[in-house]
Amino acid sequence: MAADNRPLSPHMGIYRWQITMTMSILHRATGIALAVGSLALVYWLVALGMGPDAYADAQWLFGTWFGQFLLWGWTFSLSYHLCNGIRHLAWDAGWGFEIKTAYITGYTVWVVASLLTAAVLWVAYGMGGAA
Amino acid sequence: MNLRNPLATARGLGSAKSGTGHWWAQRVSALALIPLSLWFAVSVLRLVRADYLVIIVWLHAPTTAVLLSLFLAVLLYHAYLGVQVVVEDYVHTEWRKIATLLLIKFACILLAAAGVFTVLRIAFGA
Numbered sequence: 001m002a003a004d005n006r007p008l009s010p011h012m013g014i015y016r017w018q019i020t021m022t023m024s025i026l027h028r029a030t031g032i033a034l035a036v037g038s039l040a041l042v043y044w045l046v047a048l049g050m051g052p053d054a055y056a057d058a059q060w061l062f063g064t065w066f067g068q069f070l071l072w073g074w075t076f077s078l079s080y081h082l083c084n085g086i087r088h089l090a091w092d093a094g095w096g097f098e099i100k101t102a103y104i105t106g107y108t109v110w111v112v113a114s115l116l117t118a119a120v121l122w123v124a125y126g127m128g129g130a131a
Numbered sequence: 132m133n134l135r136n137p138l139a140t141a142r143g144l145g146s147a148k149s150g151t152g153h154w155w156a157q158r159v160s161a162l163a164l165i166p167l168s169l170w171f172a173v174s175v176l177r178l179v180r181a182d183y184l185v186i187i188v189w190l191h192a193p194t195t196a197v198l199l200s201l202f203l204a205v206l207l208y209h210a211y212l213g214v215q216v217v218v219e220d221y222v223h224t225e226w227r228k229i230a231t232l233l234l235i236k237f238a239c240i241l242l243a244a245a246g247v248f249t250v251l252r253i254a255f256g257a
Contacts, residue, residue: 028217035210038239042203042246048190049249052183082168085161092158123176 023106027084030077037074072121079116083109153212160209167202187253196254203246211239 015021040062047058061067087105090096096105133140144150174195178186189195214235222228 028213031210031213032217035214038207038210038242041206042242042249045203045246045249048183048186049253055183055186078168078172082165086165089158089161120172120176124179 019106020102023084023109027081027088030081030084033073033077034081037070037077040070040074072117075120076113076117079113079120080109083113083116153215157209157212160205160212163201163205164209167198167205170198171202190250190253191256193254196250199250200247203250204243207239207243207246211236 012021044058044062047054062071087096087109090105096102142150174189178189181189190199215232218228218231218235222231
C-alpha cells in the first residue's frame with residue numbers, strides 16, 4: 001500500500017491521563033475476568049452434581065490461596081462491572097454525559113464497588129473462619 | 132445528496148450489516164443481569180459455610196432452579212456478546228477472528244448447557 005505517509009489518528013500516548021479512560025478499560029478488563037469466571041461457576045455446579053467427593057475437591061481448590069485470590073478478584077470484578085454497567089446504561093439512556101456528571105458518577109462507582117467488595121469479603125470471612 | 136439506496140435506509144442495517152441488534156441485545160441482557168447477579172451473590176453468600184447437603188436442598192427449590200438457569204443462560208449470552216466486541220477490536224486477521232469467535236461461542240454454549248443441565252438434574256432429584 002502507498003498509504004504509509006498518511007497522517008495517523010492520535011494514539012493513547014498523546015492524551016493526558018484521566019480517570020475516565022482507566023474506568024473504561026477496567027470495565028472491559030473486569031468483563032473478560034467475569035467471562036473467565038463463568039468457567040469456575042460452572043465447574044462449581046458440575047462438582048455439586050457429581051456428588052460429595054467431587055464437591056469436596058472443588059471446595060479444596062477454591063480454598064487454596066490461589067483459589068481465594070481468584071474469588072476476591074471476581075468479587076471486585078462483579079462489583080465494579082455491575083456498578084459501572086449501570087453507569088453505562090444511564091449513558092445509553094442519554095443521561096450523564098456532562099463532564100462533571102461523568103466524573104461524579106465515576107467516583108461513585110469506585111466507592112460503591114469498593115464497599116460492595118468489602119461487604120462481601122466481610123460476610124465471607126468476618127462471621128467465622130475462612131470458608 | 133444522498134447516495135444510499137432507499138432500501139438500505141429502510142432496512143437500517145448500516146455498514147456492519149447487523150443494525151443495532153448486537154448493541155440492543157447487550158443492553159437487554161445487562162439489564163436482566165442486574166437483579167439476577169445480585170440474587171446469585173446474596174444466595175451464595177448465605178451458603179458460604181453451608182455443607183454439601185444444604186446446597187443440594189437449596190438447588191431443589193423451584194425458585195433456585197429457575198433463577199439459576201436464567202442466570203447461567205443470560206450470563207453466558209452477555210459474556211459472549213462482550214468478548215465478541217473485544218475480539219473484533221483486536222484480532223484483525225479475518226480467519227483468526229472467525230476461528231476465535233466460533234471457539235468462544237461454542238465454549239459459552241457448552242458452559243451454559245452443562246450448567247443448566249446440572250441445575251435441572253439436581254432440581255429434579257438426581
